[in-house]
Amino acid sequence: MNDLNIDNVEIIDCTDLVGPGDDGYLVAVHAAGQIGWYGPVSVAAATALDGSLAASAIGTDVTDHSGLLSALHGASAKSGDAVTSWAIGALDCAVWDAHARIEQRPVAALLSTAARSHVPAYASWLTLDVQLADAETIRRVAGQDWQFTKWSLRRSRGLPVADDAKRMAGVVHQVAEATGSPAAFDALWTWDPTLALGFSEQVDHAKMIWLEEPLATCDSAGYSDIASAFPSLALGERLHLGDDPKELLALPNLGALTIDVVGCGGLTVAAGLVAEAAAANVPVYPHGRSLLPAVHLAAAFPEAIAAVEYQLQWEPHRQLLFTDPLECGGGQVVVPSAPGLGPTPRRR
Structure with missing residues (x-):
C-alpha cells in the first residue's frame, strides 16, 4: 500500500465545547502518521460522511485531491445536494490539512x-x-x-x-x-x-x-x-x-x-x-x-x-x-x- 494512502476517517463529536445550536463536529483524516482536520460541521454533514462517503476515501492517495474528489463524487447519489456537498467539502479540506501536515507546510503554500x-x-x-x-x-x-x-x-x-x-x-x-x-x-x-x-x-x-x-x-x-x-x-x-x-x-x-x-x-x-x-x-x-x-x-x-x-x-x-x-x-x-x-x- 502507498505510504501516503488515507487509512482512516473519523467524525469527532465536540458539541460539548460549543454553544447550543452551533456546529460541533470535526472530520479527522489519518494518513502517513499524520491527522488532518476540518471543522466544525453540522450534525447533518457529519451523518452524511459517517458511512459510504468516508469509506470511499480509504486507500486514496492523500496528495491526489482530484482523484479523491472523483471517488467521493462517485460514492454519492446526491453529490449536488447541499448537505452532501458540505460533507464532501469538509472531507476534502481535512485531506488538504493532512497533506500539508505531511509536507510540513501551510495549506496556502x-x-x-x-x-x-x-x-x-x-x-x-x-x-x-x-x-x-x-x-x-x-x-x-x-x-x-x-x-x-x-x-x-x-x-x-x-x-x-x-x-x-x-x-x-x-x-x-x-x-x-x-x-x-x-x-x-x-x-x-x-x-x-x-x-x-x-x-x-x-x-x-x-x-x-x-x-x-x-x-x-x-x-x-x-x-x-x-x-x-x-x-x-x-x-x-x-x-x-x-x-x-x-x-x-x-x-x-x-x-x-x-x-x-x-x-x-x-x-x-x-x-x-x-x-x-x-x-x-x-x-x-x-x-x-x-x-x-x-x-x-x-x-x-x-x-x-x-x-x-x-x-x-x-x-x-x-x-x-x-x-x-x-x-x-x-x-x-x-x-x-x-x-x-x-x-x-x-x-x-
Whole structure:
C-alpha cells in the first residue's frame, strides 16, 4: 500500500465545547502518521460522511485531491445536494490539512508558492436588527478597521411590498449615516423580484457596496430579471458540488462571487471556481461560514480574492474548538504559518 494512502476517517463529536445550536463536529483524516482536520460541521454533514462517503476515501492517495474528489463524487447519489456537498467539502479540506501536515507546510503554500501572510477581511453581523440597533453599535463595528461591513436586509412579511422596500431603503441610509461609508447588505434569500425592483427604486445605490442573495431561487434566470436594476450583486454562496457557475458569472453587474469554500465541495473545487471567476473578471469574497480554508485560499490567490468574510456573531464560537484560534485585527486575518490549515483542535 502507498505510504501516503488515507487509512482512516473519523467524525469527532465536540458539541460539548460549543454553544447550543452551533456546529460541533470535526472530520479527522489519518494518513502517513499524520491527522488532518476540518471543522466544525453540522450534525447533518457529519451523518452524511459517517458511512459510504468516508469509506470511499480509504486507500486514496492523500496528495491526489482530484482523484479523491472523483471517488467521493462517485460514492454519492446526491453529490449536488447541499448537505452532501458540505460533507464532501469538509472531507476534502481535512485531506488538504493532512497533506500539508505531511509536507510540513501551510495549506496556502501547497496552493501557491507566493502566498501572502495576511488577507483582508470584512465583518458581517447578520443577526442584528439594524433598524432597532442604536447608531453607536453600528459605529463601533465599523470603527474596527474592517475593509467594510455587511448587515442584514431581511424581508418583513407583515408589510406590503412598497412599504417594505421603503423601510429597507431607510435601513441602508441609517447604516451609511452611522458609519460614514457605504456598506454591503445581505437579503438572506428572503425577497422576490417585485420587492427587489421596488427597493432599487427607493434606495440610494451610492450607499451600498453590494446586495447579496436577495432571491429565494439561486438560478441565473431569476437574477437576470433584476440584475440590471442594481449596480452590484453578490451571489454564489449556494453553489454546490457539480454546479456550473458560468451563467452566474455572466450576469450583468455581478460584483462579487461569494462561494462557501466547504459548501461548494471543498478547497479542490473552490480553487477551480476562483480561476473561473478571475477569467470572468469577477472578484471572489468567500463566505464566512468556512473561514479557515477561505483564508488559505485567499492567501494563495490574492489577485482574485479581494477579502474574506468574518462573521462577528458566529466565528468566535467556532474558534472555541481550537487551542490556537485565528488572529484577526485591523481588517486583516493572519494566515496560520503552522503546517496544514493551522489551528489545533482541543479534542483529538
